[in-house]
Amino acid sequence: MSENFPPPGFIPTESAIPGIEVFIPTPPDSGPHQEIVDFKCPQCGATTAFSAADGGLTCTHCSYYEAPKKPIVGRAAEQFEFTVETMARAAQGWGTARKELSCQNCGATTSLPEDSLTVVCPFCGSNKVIQRQAAQDLLRPRFVLPFKITEADCARIARQWLGESWMLPSGLSDIATLGGFTGLYLPYWTFDADLQADWKAEVGHTKTERYYNNGEWKTRTVVEWRWESGRANLHIDDLLTPGSARLSQNLLHQIGNFDLSTLAPYEPAYLAGFQAKAYDIPLEAAWEVGRQAMREQARLACLSQTSTPQVRNFNMNLDYANESWRYVLLPVYVAHYTYAGKTYQALVNGQSGAIAGQRPVDWNKVWLAIAAILSPGVLLGLLGLMTAPLAGIGMVIGGVGFTLLIIGVVIAIAVYLKADRMDDL
Amino acid sequence: MICEVCQARFLPLNGGAADATAPLQRCPQCYQAELVSQALSDEIQPFIHPAELAIPFALSTADIDQAVQRFANGIPFPPSDLTGERLRSRLNRIYLPMWLVDAQVKAEWQAEAGFNYRVISRQERYSAQGWSSQPVEEQRIRWEPRLGRLQRAYQNIVVPALEDHRRLQAALGEFDLRQAQPYQIRLAQNVLLRLPDRPPQAAWSEAKPALQSAAAEECRRAARADHLRRFAWRPKFNSLNWTLLLLPVYTTYYLDDEGHPQAVWINGKSGQLSGRRRASPSRARRAALIWLIAAAICFLISLALAAASTFAPLLLALAVLALTFALLAGIGAATPLLRVWWFNRPASA
Numbered sequence: 001m002s003e004n005f006p007p008p009g010f011i012p013t014e015s016a017i018p019g020i021e022v023f024i025p026t027p028p029d030s031g032p033h034q035e036i037v038d039f040k041c042p043q044c045g046a047t048t049a050f051s052a053a054d055g056g057l058t059c060t061h062c063s064y065y066e067a068p069k070k071p072i073v074g075r076a077a078e079q080f081e082f083t084v085e086t087m088a089r090a091a092q093g094w095g096t097a098r099k100e101l102s103c104q105n106c107g108a109t110t111s112l113p114e115d116s117l118t119v120v121c122p123f124c125g126s127n128k129v130i131q132r133q134a135a136q137d138l139l140r141p142r143f144v145l146p147f148k149i150t151e152a153d154c155a156r157i158a159r160q161w162l163g164e165s166w167m168l169p170s171g172l173s174d175i176a177t178l179g180g181f182t183g184l185y186l187p188y189w190t191f192d193a194d195l196q197a198d199w200k201a202e203v204g205h206t207k208t209e210r211y212y213n214n215g216e217w218k219t220r221t222v223v224e225w226r227w228e229s230g231r232a233n234l235h236i237d238d239l240l241t242p243g244s245a246r247l248s249q250n251l252l253h254q255i256g257n258f259d260l261s262t263l264a265p266y267e268p269a270y271l272a273g274f275q276a277k278a279y280d281i282p283l284e285a286a287w288e289v290g291r292q293a294m295r296e297q298a299r300l301a302c303l304s305q306t307s308t309p310q311v312r313n314f315n316m317n318l319d320y321a322n323e324s325w326r327y328v329l330l331p332v333y334v335a336h337y338t339y340a341g342k343t344y345q346a347l348v349n350g351q352s353g354a355i356a357g358q359r360p361v362d363w364n365k366v367w368l369a370i371a372a373i374l375s376p377g378v379l380l381g382l383l384g385l386m387t388a389p390l391a392g393i394g395m396v397i398g399g400v401g402f403t404l405l406i407i408g409v410v411i412a413i414a415v416y417l418k419a420d421r422m423d424d425l
Numbered sequence: 426m427i428c429e430v431c432q433a434r435f436l437p438l439n440g441g442a443a444d445a446t447a448p449l450q451r452c453p454q455c456y457q458a459e460l461v462s463q464a465l466s467d468e469i470q471p472f473i474h475p476a477e478l479a480i481p482f483a484l485s486t487a488d489i490d491q492a493v494q495r496f497a498n499g500i501p502f503p504p505s506d507l508t509g510e511r512l513r514s515r516l517n518r519i520y521l522p523m524w525l526v527d528a529q530v531k532a533e534w535q536a537e538a539g540f541n542y543r544v545i546s547r548q549e550r551y552s553a554q555g556w557s558s559q560p561v562e563e564q565r566i567r568w569e570p571r572l573g574r575l576q577r578a579y580q581n582i583v584v585p586a587l588e589d590h591r592r593l594q595a596a597l598g599e600f601d602l603r604q605a606q607p608y609q610i611r612l613a614q615n616v617l618l619r620l621p622d623r624p625p626q627a628a629w630s631e632a633k634p635a636l637q638s639a640a641a642e643e644c645r646r647a648a649r650a651d652h653l654r655r656f657a658w659r660p661k662f663n664s665l666n667w668t669l670l671l672l673p674v675y676t677t678y679y680l681d682d683e684g685h686p687q688a689v690w691i692n693g694k695s696g697q698l699s700g701r702r703r704a705s706p707s708r709a710r711r712a713a714l715i716w717l718i719a720a721a722i723c724f725l726i727s728l729a730l731a732a733a734s735t736f737a738p739l740l741l742a743l744a745v746l747a748l749t750f751a752l753l754a755g756i757g758a759a760t761p762l763l764r765v766w767w768f769n770r771p772a773s774a
Contacts, residue, residue, distance in 0.1 A: 005533055006572060013648075020647035021574040081565070083544045295549055295556060316551040323546060 049273025187243030204310030243279030377405025428452030539652030
């Protein structure tokens with residue numbers, strides 16, 4: 001018998017038969033057993049926080065730096081199947097003591113460090129919040145995408161963003177209230193699946209045929225419908241589905257180009273100094289949303305196999321296999337700023353810096369621009385009317401004016417829609 | 426005793442001990458020759474007294490009658506020696522041996538343990554009415570590494586003791602080893618024990634995998650797993666003990682056309698019967714000859730009637746009828762030969 005038995009990484013477990021010892025792999029750290037983490041600098045005792053710039057815990061007082069303990073795993077991060085057992089096995093809680101903010105205005109629940117003094121809801125900017133201990137019965141996130149963008153980057157990106165459109169009020173980028181970006185880890189579900197879609201449909205083939213009518217040969221176009229069938233196999237990898245309904249799904253979609261190749265195993269250190277949102281869309285509901293996206297992809301893949309685009313009586317049977325999920329936290333900055341007495345929200349992708357949000361539109365500028373766009377056409381049209389008695393020249397001026405008016409109307413509508421969309425977000 | 430044709434060795438048992446006074450008889454395995462007395466080889470002798478377990482003969486006389494009758498029936502033109510009565514009168518009882526190995530094992534082992542779990546998958550359907558979705562529950566296996574140490578005693582690991590064990594088992598079917606009983610004197614009355622032709626040293630190569638399978642099964646249970654794969658171990662075996670398990674078999678024979686004995690084997694527990702069923706070509710030829718003679722007579726009659734029809738034209742019809750019979754009988758003469766050939770072809774043996 002070898003002396004170095006069992007090898008490292010194995011621990012004994014209960015055996016059902018005497019005389020037989022059984023060893024199992026040492027289980028990974030699980031949340032509930034983890035000690036409460038105190039994010040204090042070991043050198044000076046000040047509070048440490050995760051630094052997006054340095055990618056680790058740093059102390060603002062003495063420049064102490066501590067790298068994350070677990071390496072980046074990226075897209076190879078462990079995935080879980082849809083079993084009750086796996087759900088039960090998933091460790092729960094945040095792994096460190098955190099408080100929970102419950103907003104009385106929008107209903108959002110946010111987890112934040114115990115020593116956080118934040119009393120403003122990051123979702124709606126309301127200060128009508130109450131604090132309570134974070135519930136431990138939520139599924140614990142297993143992976144996190146660390147912040148890469150700093151708050152200072154956010155302010156710069158936001159200023160640029162606020163100043164990039166002529167439709168926005170002058171000086172918007174300089175408003176003093178901007179800069180209060182809150183780093184927030186948002187819950188997301190990722191889904192993988194192999195899809196096998198068997199389809200059958202009537203596909204229309206257009207052909208020209210000759211026929212004899214009233215003593216002469218004529219041609220006509222007819223559609224001949226033939227049944228076709230096929231199979232499409234798709235692998236869906238890391239389909240992202242938001243785990244929170246508290247933020248505008250439209251804004252999230254705009255900033256949602258997260259690169260999951262830098263996913264890291266969850267460590268409380270990543271959350272030090274940041275807020276984190278627990279999911280409020282549970283796995284089952286998120287999987288329903290994810291499946292809707294997958295089935296649409298499968299349907300389009302099947303339709304792309306038809307010999308012509310004319311299709312009717314389309315039927316499809318879709319089988320899912322190797323479905324798996326992950327619960328991850330993705331970095332987002334949320335900012336609220338006030339302009340003309342109204343509060344606006346902006347989101348910044350904490351990894352890529354992509355920004356989206358509401359911006360106040362200076363409608364005076366917009367209407368002036370629309371007037372300027374329409375005026376050449378209107379003026380020339382009027383001139384054309386006035387010079388109509390002069391026959392030829394009047395007709396030419398009127399025609400040009402009418403054309404410019406049509407073009408102006410089209411451009412004006414586009415400008416209006418863009419401004420309206422910017423205002424509505 | 427040894428058969429000099431098939432080299433099978435037998436030990437007559439009577440009342441649990443070797444019966445040195447047993448009369449010599451035909452080899453109950455091949456029936457090609459008389460058994461010849463021979464001393465037990467030193468290689469085998471230490472292991473065969475007494476057997477540890479035996480499956481008792483369980484067929485009643487009626488069961489045996491039914492089995493041999495079923496064997497003898499349904500053969501076209503059977504050899505004259507192939508009758509149920511003859512088969513019954515020549516019945517011999519023999520025990521086929523298997524080794525039983527006991528061992529103390531110490532080992533380090535490792536494997537992948539499989540645990541069943543259920544997942545909820547989906548099947549969805551798109552039609553003119555839109556999407557419909559239904560959950561599908563599937564069982565899957567989660568594989569996890571396991572390793573450990575083992576210190577166990579394994580008893581009665583069964584290993585073939587005959588070189589032709591697999592062939593015999595294929596012919597006679599599986600014996601239910603759970604029905605084995607401790608060997609008793611009453612189980613060994615007037616029976617021949619087929620002696621092992623694989624000594625323990627040769628059978629050890631099969632005993633080790635059997636012990637490994639037994640250990641793997643115990644490790645699976647110890648790990649509370651539903652499955653186990655890629656089991657590997659580093660065993661040390663001690664206290665090896667070899668004994669015999671006896672499997673009950675009846676044998677008998679019949680003589681085919683050429684006078685060659687054809688052995689018939691019957692599983693002494695289940696009654697499954699195995700043996701080559703041969704039809705008799707000589708009897709078929711005799712039958713064919715009778716048909717040919719009948720055809721020739723009909724043909725002669727038809728000729729006579731045809732000649733007579735010149736005087737009585739009505740006789741021509743009878744001549745045609747006789748000719749038809751002659752033709753049918755001529756064709757029918759081939760039937761016995763074809764049936765026997767078909768029955769004796771290698772695929773039906």
